[in-house]
Amino acid sequence: MxxxxxxxxxxxxxxxxxxxxxxxxxxxxxxxxxxxxxxxxxxxxxxxxxxxxxxxxxxxxxxxxxxxxxxxxxxxxxxxxxxxxxxxxQRGFRFLSRVGEVFRSIGWVWRRKEKLGMERGVADVQGGERLIDREELSRRMKGLIRDLFGGGGKGRRASPCEAQ
The missing domain is CATH 1.10.10.10 (Winged helix-like DNA-binding domain superfamily/Winged helix DNA-binding domain)
Structure with missing residues (x-):
């Protein structure tokens, strides 16, 4: 995958x-x-x-x-x-809690799109009320996952269900 x-x-x-x-x-x-x-x-x-x-x-x-x-x-x-x-x-609970710790440490606040009345964007709460598009959100999430599981290279730990 x-x-x-x-x-x-x-x-x-x-x-x-x-x-x-x-x-x-x-x-x-x-x-x-x-x-x-x-x-x-x-x-x-x-x-x-x-x-x-x-x-x-x-x-x-x-x-x-x-x-x-x-x-x-x-x-x-x-x-x-x-x-x-x-x-x-337990590994599932630990995995999701590590993801949550990363989100808390970088200060992201997740809100529902309906609550903010947005159609195509997601609020970037860390940077104010600026909207980011789905591609930017996807890029940030991929970077987050890469940082969470190691910086890359041959010896790094693979994220769950990464390309096998």
Whole structure:
């Protein structure tokens, strides 16, 4: 996967942690449809179910979450699928808390676009009320992720689900 997908992985991880904390458990069991709705509503990200499964698989391979698929055999002999249990592992909590520490240290304040009444831009609170476009935001996020996981080069630690 590409580096820009790491941002979407963080969004999905944040959603899973929110749902776990909301229910005061270390696991949650949202449907994929619900995760997609939250991604669209909260972050404005639209992806297909297949792409969502790629991101979830990536998070699982990196050891940030664990998925337990629930299904059973029905009376008619066919498999009945239930919602998947998502366990957020300690590494997942630590990863997202490190990202939060970086955001706090550079003074970014995230606000919803609807709150500020913006269509195409995102407020740059650190620099006043100037708006930045999505490309600038993406560039800053990639730099943040690069700084968070090391400066680059052969010996650096790879970010979750970076191009493999």
């Amino acid at each position: 590409q580096k820009s997908n790491t941002i979407k992985n963080m969004y999905i991880l944040e959603i899973l942690i929110f749902l776990c904390r909301k229910n005061k458990k270390h696991y949650c069991f949202p449907t994929q449809k619900k995760i997609l709705e939250i991604l669209k509503r909260r972050w404005g990200v639209r992806v297909s179910r297949r792409t969502l499964n790629r991101y979830l698989g990536c998070l699982e391979r990196e050891g940030l979450i664990k998925r337990v698929r629930r299904h059973k055999k029905g009376e008619d002999g066919k498999i009945k699928f239930g919602s998947t249990l998502y366990f957020v592992l």
